[in-house]
Structure formats: C-alpha cells, structure tokens
Amino acid sequence: MVVINNNQAINFRHRIVSEPVFENGFRCTECEIIDTNSDQVLASGRAFCHPEDQFNKEIGRKKALERALKGFSKEFREEAWLAYMKRDPKRYNLKKFKTKEAINDTSVC
Numbered sequence: 001m002v003v004i005n006n007n008q009a010i011n012f013r014h015r016i017v018s019e020p021v022f023e024n025g026f027r028c029t030e031c032e033i034i035d036t037n038s039d040q041v042l043a044s045g046r047a048f049c050h051p052e053d054q055f056n057k058e059i060g061r062k063k064a065l066e067r068a069l070k071g072f073s074k075e076f077r078e079e080a081w082l083a084y085m086k087r088d089p090k091r092y093n094l095k096k097f098k099t100k101e102a103i104n105d106t107s108v109c
Contacts, residue, residue, distance in 0.1 A: 001034075004076075004083045008042065009034050010068075012061050017048070026051045029060030031068040033080070043068045058091075 002010040013030045027049040033042045045067030047060045065084060069077045085092040 004080050009036050027055040029064045031064035
C-alpha cells in the first residue's frame with residue numbers, strides 16, 4: 001500500500017484472469033484509491049497483459065494507476081504520482097519535480 005496523504009492510499013493487486021478465449025489466462029493489475037478513514041474505495045483502474053506479451057508489474061501498476069486517477073483534480077493526481085514514485089526512489093529521478101517540499105517530505109514513503 002502506498003500512502004498518498006493522511007486520508008488516501010493506493011493499493012495494487014496482480015492476478016491471472018481466466019477467459020475461455022485464452023488457454024493460459026492473462027495477467028491483470030488492479031489499482032484502488034482508498035479512503036483510509038473509512039476503507040471505502042474511491043476509484044479503481046485495471047491494466048491487462050495479453051498472454052503473448054511479457055508481464056511487467058511496473059508497467060501494469062502505471063497503467064492501472066493512470067486509469068484509477070481519471071476524474072481527480074490535477075493536484076491530487078500529482079500528489080498520487082509523487083507518492084507512487086517515492087516508494088522506489090532509485091528508479092525515479094525526483095529532482096525534476098518543482099515542489100521541493102514534496103521531494104524532501106519522507107512521510108509518504
């Protein structure tokens with residue numbers, strides 16, 4: 001679970017979805033934006049990987065998060081993406097972001 005702020009968090013799940021069309025099923029990444037006070041799901045997004053493609057959790061998380069964040073304000077989307085990237089600081093160069101306060105804030109990690 002990735003904490004966005006005191007009231008919201010992001011949760012990811014990876015699973016195999018079985019469909020009669022695909023013999024081996026296909027991989028799915030699900031993302032939920034959750035209100036941490038009430039455990040209510042505010043939004044969700046899914047990303048599917050075709051059985052013939054190489055499954056990559058990071059790509060699935062990004063696509064599912066992008067879909068879950070549709071409809072939220074720009075400020076909230078930026079806050080959510082920053083929290084997501086801060087979970088793996090070696091992978092992302094956070095210095096390119098303008099908000100130095102957000103970069104230096106380690107409470108999200």
